[in-house]
Amino acid sequence: MVKPLPSEPELLRRCAKGDTAAFGTLVSHHQGAVFNLVLRMLGDRETARDATQEVFIKAFRKIRSFERRASFGTWLYSIAVNQCISERRRRTTRSRKSEVQMSALDSEQDNAAYDPPGDSPAPDDRLGADETRRQIEHALTELGHDCRTVVLLRDVEGLDYNSIAEVLGCSKGTVKSRLHRARLELRHKLRGLLK
Amino acid sequence: MNCEQAKSLLSEYIDGELPAAEDTAVKKHLARCEACRAEFEALERTVALVRSLPRAEAPEGLERDIKVALDRRAARRRSAIFRWAKVGTWLAAAATLVVVIKYSPPEAPREAQPPLGGRETLLRAKGSDAAKKPETLRAGEDSKLGVAGAVAEKERPRALRKVGASAPRTEKHAAGLMRRNAAKAASGEPPSLKARGAPETEKSAAEPAAPARLELIYECDDAKSGLADVRQAVNALHGKTLETNKRALLQNHILAAVPRDKLDQLIATLKLSKKVQKELQERERQVPQTAQSAPDNAGAQKAPPPPVQVKIILRVRAGE
Structure with missing residues (x-):
């Protein structure tokens, strides 16, 4: 979850006046979380980079319409989810495969990015960890868009149910049912890892 | 709480989102139901696996790219505003021009x-x-x-x-x-000689440099004999009549060019009254000044004074 900034309200006030430097501070605090979500949603690193950039540009453009009911991070997530939906639609109209390209996640860059920091496991353990990660990611990609989004927002980004409901613009009950259904599906897909 | 109810709440139970009462009920059910407990453990491990995924770091330069994109967008907006302002200025200028042309007074x-x-x-x-x-x-x-x-x-x-x-x-x-x-030419109303602006002289009246023309009224018994008298008098004074008899009779006057110094003789010949002569002399003093100014200014060459153009109006005496 994105760490709340003590000076966030002040930064937002400055951003509303068109201060790009203040917005730069917000970007540096939130870019990792937004990029992570977008990458998991779209699967392609380059596309995720462009989409993340677009998310922040849209956020800056709409910052005056931002209501302080939710946190800025939650608001950014909602923009990111919508951006991912637009991107998927664009892909569909281009008659491309809408499924997440696992090959993108297998690239060397991604391997470096996904390496858990601090630990230096043995080569065999590392291969096993990579395989486990790959299976989990693959299982996520096989989920429907709505279920995947809920799982990512809850288990990857760590949002509570209310925040997820705000991001998705749906009820808390819908979030609960979608999350439960997604987890049951994942349990079935990852049964090999659960033994 | 039965197994079905407990299983439907497992996801929320894992997330700690259940109300305290339900949370306790699920906890008690899992303690006594092995199947539900197995289900719970599998689900809990699934969630743990997903949560174990490493976080992807934002790519290098993403922040800079965003800043550049925002700056470029701001510059585009500024230039768009400037462009529209420029267009607005031109439109305003054009509108002003149209209004000026439309409502300006005629020339x-x-x-x-x-x-x-x-x-x-x-x-x-x-x-x-x-x-x-x-x-x-x-x-x-x-x-x-x-x-x-x-x-x-x-x-x-x-x-x-x-x-x-x-x-x-x-x-x-x-x-x-x-x-x-x-007024310069005549100070009173002469009975037979009138200095007035004829229709032809209107143009010359507007041109101060042009020589003035005298009008004489010759009272005669009939137009033909009067015309003959005038011709004879003019010719005798080395003047020149400028119109044919026919034309003169039609318009009831004749134009003649008379040497300036012979005007008095012409008036005497045609038996004009003393008053008329006096009037004429007064006019003569003024008219030649403008008429002769050009030759005087010309210098050493002394040219003879130009003849005075005289319009002699033929007036037939009534009842005779």
Whole structure:
């Protein structure tokens, strides 16, 4: 979850006046979380980079319409989810495969990015960890868009149910049912890892 | 709580989102139901696996790219605003020009400025303007004018009034000039000799440099014999009649060029009264000054004074 900034309200006030430097501070605090979500949603690193950039540009453009009911991070997530939906639609109209390209996640860059920091496991353990990660990611990609989004927002980004409901613009009950259904599906897909 | 109810709440139970009472009920059920506990453990491990995924770090330079994109966008907006402001300025200028052209007064009053010598031309020009404008208006009415036409309809009568007012003014001016000219030439109303601006002399009245022309009235018994007397008198004084008998009889006057120094003799020959002679002498003093000014200025070469053009009007005595 994105760490709340003590000076966030002040930064937002400055951003509303068109201060790009203040917005730069917000970007540096939130870019990792937004990029992570977008990458998991779209699967392609380059596309995720462009989409993340677009998310922040849209956020800056709409910052005056931002209501302080939710946190800025939650608001950014909602923009990111919508951006991912637009991107998927664009892909569909281009008659491309809408499924997440696992090959993108297998690239060397991604391997470096996904390496858990601090630990230096043995080569065999590392291969096993990579395989486990790959299976989990693959299982996520096989989920429907709505279920995947809920799982990512809850288990990857760590949002509570209310925040997820705000991001998705749906009820808390819908979030609960979608999350439960997604987890049951994942349990079935990852049964090999659960033994 | 039965197994089905417990299983449906497992996801929320894992997340700690259940209310305290339900949370306790699920906890108790899992403690006594092995199948549900196995289900719970599998689900809990699934969630743990997903949560174990490493977080992807934002790519290098993403922040910088966002800043560059925002700056570029701001610059685009500024240039767009500037562009629109520029377009607005041009439009305003164009609109002003249109308004100025549309509502500026007609050029007729400015035409009234040339020297008086061009009076006839001026009057002709005004006359044609005044004659044309109503036609234009009528054409506008017939052809169902638009907004511009309606504006023109409003404005043009004003323009016409101006033209109409300026023409008589010019005529008055010319008449005033003639009066002043005549006042210079004649101080009273002579009974038989009148110095007045004839229609032909109106043009010369407007041209101060042009020589004045005298008008004499010759009273005779009949036009033919009077004409013969005039011809004889003029020829005798080495003057020259300038028109044929036929034309002179038609217009009842004849033009003659008489040497300046023979004017007195002509008046005497034609038996003009003393008063007339006095009048003529007074005019003579003024007219030659302007007529002779050019030769005097010419310098050493002494040319003979130019002949005076005299218009002799034939008046037949009534009852004789």
